[in-house]
Amino acid sequence: MRVLVAYATKYGATAGIAERIGETLGRTGLEVDVRPVAEAEPAGYDAFVVGSAAYAGHWRKEARKFVKHHHDELDTHPVWLFSSGPVGTETEDAKGRDVREASTPKDVAGLTEAVHARGHRTFFGKLDPDALKGPEGLVTKLPAGKKMLPSGDFRDWDDIEHWAEAIGKELQPA
Numbered sequence: 758m759r760v761l762v763a764y765a766t767k768y769g770a771t772a773g774i775a776e777r778i779g780e781t782l783g784r785t786g787l788e789v790d791v792r793p794v795a796e797a798e799p800a801g802y803d804a805f806v807v808g809s810a811a812y813a814g815h816w817r818k819e820a821r822k823f824v825k826h827h828h829d830e831l832d833t834h835p836v837w838l839f840s841s842g843p844v845g846t847e848t849e850d851a852k853g854r855d856v857r858e859a860s861t862p863k864d865v866a867g868l869t870e871a872v873h874a875r876g877h878r879t880f881f882g883k884l885d886p887d888a889l890k891g892p893e894g895l896v897t898k899l900p901a902g903k904k905m906l907p908s909g910d911f912r913d914w915d916d917i918e919h920w921a922e923a924i925g926k927e928l929q930p931a
């Protein structure tokens with residue numbers, strides 16, 4: 758069983774999540790490749806995990822394009838989607854909602870439906886203001902920006918590995 762983990766990243770946090778998903782799936786005995794969506798070619802794979810960083814409430818364009826462009830290939834195989842987004846240590850937002858659920862990018866529902874994805878998970882992300890380019894860097898250094906987008910690495914490796922292990926189990930031959 759060959760699995761492709763394809764991801765879209767801007768500053769590397771999502772690449773790290775994709776790599777960890779790939780390593781975890783590999784430990785369950787699956788043959789796994791981890792690739793940025795721009796270099797990913799679905800032909801020859803039996804299952805897919807596709808993920809993107811969230812920016813302004815959306816998946817990155819190249820990830821959306823990947824799913825749309827390869828719709829037929831994805832729709833006829835098991836697919837899971839993931840998002841890398843919320844930063845900070847709060848697990849509930851002001852309305853009492855799970856921060857990961859509340860941060861799920863707007864595109865996910867439509868993409869899930871389009872390829873009949875078996876699941877989607879939003880993971881906490883990482884933000885390093887010194888690595889950000891242009892206005893993004895400036896915004897995250899201002900007090901309001903710092904509050905909205907706290908800096909740090911909030912990726913929850915246990916959460917990521919548990920999710921990938923469950924996928925690995927589902928893909929084991931009967």
Ligand SMILES: Cc1cc2nc3c(=O)[nH]c(=O)nc-3n(C[C@H](O)[C@H](O)[C@H](O)COP(=O)(O)O)c2cc1C
Pocket residue numbers: 765766767768769770771772810811812813814815841842843844860881882883884889893897906
């Ligand atoms: C300008 C900017 C906008 C962001 N917008 C969102 C957002 O709408 N929702 C969210 O959950 N995270 C948002 N984030 C946080 C990123 O999604 C998070 O840092 C992610 O892990 C970055 O992944 P990457 O390094 O792979 O690009 C934003 C970060 C920046 C710098």
